[in-house]
Amino acid sequence: MNSESIITSGEELNGGNGGSGLPNNVNYKPPKTLTRKTKRLIFYTLMIAIPFINFLVFYVYVNIDSILMAFQRYQYKTNGEMGFDVSFTLDNFRVVYEYINRSDYWYMIGNSLTLYVIKLFFGTGFALVFSYYVYKKFMFAGVFRVLLYLPSIISGVVMAMIYTYILKDVLPGLSNGKIGYLLDTADGAFPALLGYTIFFSFGVNVLMYTGSMSGINESVVESAHLDGANVVQEFIHITIPMIWPTMITFIVSGIAAMFTDQMGLYTFFKDVAPPGVSTVGYFIYTRTLHADMVGDPNAYINLNNPDIKISLLSYPQLSALGLVITAFTLPLALFAKWAMTKFGPSAD
């Protein structure tokens, strides 16, 4: 019996009170019962309210505030009171530009772009073929599946340190010093870190791609095999088109994260990555760690090495930098999504 069927109006019940046992002069009004629709709506509203409010506060507000902050200057009150005087300014953009220009940090953008492209072609490429291997249950697929996920289990700190000491102690030691410590050289550090990043990047990607591949209809694969398709043709003409939506999500998310990817630099070098190695993500992270509302690009701190300084940018100046980067990556991400959807392979 549907709950709606038991809902009755007071008027119906009171229509002569026939059979109700009540005298005719008593105006009985039964308690109002909520309809199924109303109950569902109330439940839905109550349950979704908190996550949605949270989203409004910690995503929408935070991002709007971040944009506004990029145009604000905070200064300590001069009359001795606690707090800040806030004024609107475009100066944050100039300060960040001059800071990057003065420190010759432009190479960071190239490093971040290189990292993304290498991760896209090698990281995504290998993740796809490895996932295909696991999905098709080729030789030792189960074992490889576990091992591919292992880097996601072990802390980045652990793997970074093992990698560091193999490069620092083992390789130079075994080669009698002919091979130097790669992470200490300007030419060797960046490629060594790129290799490390890709090597340990497969875990969750392989898990998700394998999951998507396992949803492919077996009859499609069987009919392709009957038509003479081999495993490579199956991979290119069936598997890739079928999981294309998942690939779009990963690739576009990758563009969105292009300038926040640290490449594990903080794990390897803490605040003092060697010259020529920094990425934009690492720059923003380390500056945010030491930032405050006011900042002072001419003041320096360094907790580890007094020879290498880190200037104190303010939160508003970092927001200005973030805004400029967003203005660059937003159209790129949207264009990539549009292009991949329009020109990519179709499941049909």
Place this chain on the structure above:
Amino acid sequence: MDTAFKNKKSLNKNLNPFVIFLFVVLLIYSLTLIFMISWGFMTSLKNEYDFHGGRGHIANYLGLPRFSIWKDKSVFTNYESVMGYFNGGTIPANKNYWYGFNLDIDMTKSGYAKFIDLLSNSILYAICGSVVIALVPALVGYLCAKYPYKFSSLIYTITIVVMVLPLVSATPSKIVLMQRLCIFDTIYGDVIVNMMFPNMYFLVFYAFFQGVSGTYSEAAEVDGASQFRILVTIVMPLAVKMMTTVILIYFIGRWNDYATPLLYLPSHPTLSLAVQQVIQGSNIEGMTGTPAKIAATMTVALPMIILFICVKDRLLGNISMGGIKE
């Protein structure tokens, strides 16, 4: 006959050059990985003179530990040094994770974290965050899949947009907001901020709940069960396996994460953060050698390796944006 034919077919499939190439690449990858982890564990058991050489010993970079070099000391001396270092009150911390629950722990007085503080911070940071991060997208995914209001479509669109919007550096603004709300550097602040639904797992749960039949829920509704009761007693048990997988993925990620606690919970050092500080410190007494530092990193890795061995089948279940295959 049939089995023999199937085996032959399977062998032909496996002998494809493409498959052999992938097998070789995966084999090299796996062996490299196994070598690195084994090397780390072996090195953590070595004496400094065993590893680098000296005092009449030749350097032993790749071999098994020569336990005789330890003489009367335990082979786990490096691990004892790590514990001694952590318990020596050298990791600065104003509070530990329990601070958010207003429990008075010794560390809040001393200003330094001990191993038990680091461990409790890690466990609580990992558990609280992973449960919330898995639960909220699951709940919102269910609501959007089973309550087809226009607002549900809006939520779905918001998630897609948020996932592709490359908004950079909202971190300063978030820190300032948390400070203003007095939730910065607290456990409840961490939990509140993580009650977010727009992420990849919302799509996973949404797809999953769309595939779940509504028969049981409708039957329960007819029998008078409330919407909340249906959610708790019928819907969530159906999704519990997938939720466990997502919680495990996040638990491991948060256990290993030191960058986020450093930014949002600066006075609640986790084990991962402490280890990161140990290996980056150049002049720490007793922790200068490579084997001792590798031993420090292993204290973070070993619990997760054990957990992984216990739950690998659940963790590696077929999770996808189209749901999960049991």
